[in-house]
Amino acid sequence: MITRRRVLATGVAAAMLMLSACSSGNATDSATAGDPVTGGTGLIIEQAEPRSLDPAVIANSWANSPVLGNSLYGTLMIDSPESGDIDFKLAEDFSTADAGKTFTLTLRDGVTFSDGTPFNAEAVKFGWDRIKDPATASPDKPQAALIESSRVLDDRTLEVTLVEPVPNFANAVLQTSMNWIASPAALQGGQQSIDTNPIGAGPFTLEQWSRQDVIKLTRNDKFYDAPRPYLDKLEIRAINDADQRYNTLVSGGADLALEGVWSNIDKSNNAGLQNSVLPTGGGTALVLNSTKAPFDDVRARKAFAIALDLDGINNAVYDGTAKLPRTLFDESSPFYKDIPLAEQDRAEAQSLLDELAAEGKPLEFTMSLYPATRAVGEAIQTQLSTLNNIKVNVRTIDFAQVGQILGQMDYDVIANAVVFGDPEPRLWFGLHGDSAGNYSGVKDPQMDSALDTARVSQDDAVRAAAYAVVQQRLVELNPVIFYVRSAPGVIANGNVGGIQQYGMGSVLPENLWIE
Structure with missing residues (x-):
């Protein structure tokens, strides 16, 4: 199974996040000690197989397919989740001289795609325009839509003008598929072309994709950052079931697993495996579609929110191991305030439900959930079955469907994430009335004004005051119900060294190497 393998060690000048940093538990000595060793094959588990190798539709978040995107296409830039500092990779600089209205992207000199063609500013413009295009159906369209226009100044320089100033726009790039640039020629060849021969500037190239089985990658000898990559090959498999993921890792069937389930993080900690979870604000949420009945009525949203027992969901789904989002911001955030989100009050919930029923509007709705979150739906059904005048249905949706479902707002309630380190621009995306990523559809002038203020200000005191207003309006409006703090996690066996996360995990x- 393993010849010689190893994992990760990067040259981040600012804070380097190894697996032991921000960890929920253990990190063995091999994660941080010794020099990287070259060669071998790394076996990696992700939670979901992508529907395509088109970078625009690969999810750049912890448990989905970020290792695959990073492998094939490289990264323009990364951040330190501890400090928020930006470190440049395929890009050399991304800066603004006018407080976030206009940015200049400068690319590293001499970089080529894996087929030897130039990696240039025209390719970046093509990729970002394509993500912005609704026809691409990229889940990252809301971030790309922040761009009003862009123009190529020369082979290495792209000038980007935003619709409105966003000083932290770099976060929108590095946390999404905008960080991955493919060869325009490969993309223009259509889906079959990109799925069989994706051309990027990443550390690996595609050797084989056996759908529903394994994606095999091999070292890209043209990668700009020699001697990286340290591994000769990667084999990436998708395992949706949390127990199967964990058991595959501990049995030696994998070296590293991208993990998003708290109970697996807890088990890995107890077993002495390497594990890490990045601290984030927000979390995984039930998004209530406020553009149509029944949740266009604020009373229905509030009744649902305050009827829920988050501790009960935690116990039923995560064996009591999950971190719960009692407040919008994690206590480690400079914007943290003790403003509790929806707190359970079943008596008031029942009163609201009775009031709605008396008006001929008993509350019935369907939750659209992924297979991995179906247990959440079942726990909620059980909890709310003891109340009158409410009926909860559950439908299971596939990751491949989510872009279309969200775009058409074809749901009453859907599981989605509003997760952030620095809150902007993600919080604006998720909650602002003008954002295409506001999947609740809520439009509230007070919250929108506060989000606008926090988005453009570079004064933390001003931002903190604005975010306090956002939290207060969330309590009043309940457009989303945060039920678990997200777990952008990694678990790994002790022979894996140098693991580094950025963005959303x-x-x-x-940088991966294995002893």
Whole structure:
């Protein structure tokens, strides 16, 4: 299974996040000690197989397919989840001289795609325009839509003008598929072309994709950052079932697993495996579609929110191991305030439900959930079955369907994430009335004004005051119900070294090495 393998060690000048940092538990000595060793094959588990190798539709978040995107296409830039500092990779600089209205992207000199063609500013413009295009159906369209226009100044320089100033726009790039640039020629060849021969500037190239089985990658000898990648090959498999993921890792069937389930993080900690979870604000949420009945009525949203027992969901789904989002911001955030989100009050919930029923509107709705979150739906059904005048249905949706479902707002309630380190621009995306990523559809002038203020200000005191207003309006409006703090996690066996995450838990494959 393993010849010689190893994992990750990058040259981040600012804070380097190894697996032991921000950890929920253990990190063995091999994660941080010794020099990287070259060669071998790394076996990696992700939670979901992508529907395509088109970078625009690969999810750049912890448990989905970020290792694959990073492997094939490389990264323009990363951040330190501890400090928020930006470190440049395929890009050399991304800066603004006018407080976030206009940015200049400068690319590293001499980089080529894996087929030897130039990696240039025209390719970046093509990729970002394509993500912005609704026809692409990229889940990252809301971030790309922040761009009003862009123009190529020369082979290495792209000038980007935003619709409105967003000083932290770099976060929108590095946390999404905008960080991955493919060869325009490969993309223009259509889906079959990109799925069989994806051309990027990443540390690995595609050797074989056996759908529903394994994606095999091999070292890209043209990768700009020699001697990386350290591994000769990667084999990436998708395992949706949490127990199967964990058992495959501990049995030696994998070296590293991208993990998003708290109970697996807890088990890995107890077993002495390497494990890490990045601290984030927000979390995984039930998004209530406020554009149509029944949740266009604020009373229905409030009744649902305050009827729920989050501790009960935690016990039923995560064996009591999950971190719960009692407040919008994690206590480690400079914007943390003790403003509790929806707190359970079943008596008031029943009163609201009775009031709605008396008006001929008993509350019935369907939750659209992924297979991995179906247990959440079942727990909620059980909890709310003891109340009158409410009926909860559950439908299971596939990851491949989510872009279309969200775009058409074809749901009453859907599981989605509003997760952030620095809150902008993700919080604006998720909650602002003008954002295409506001999947609740709520439009509230007070919250929108506060989000606008926090988005453009570079004064933390001003931002903190604005975010306090956002939290208060969330309590009043309940457009989303945060039920668990997200777990952008990694678990790994002790022979894996140098693991580094960026953004929303995305792992850099070029640094991976295995003893």
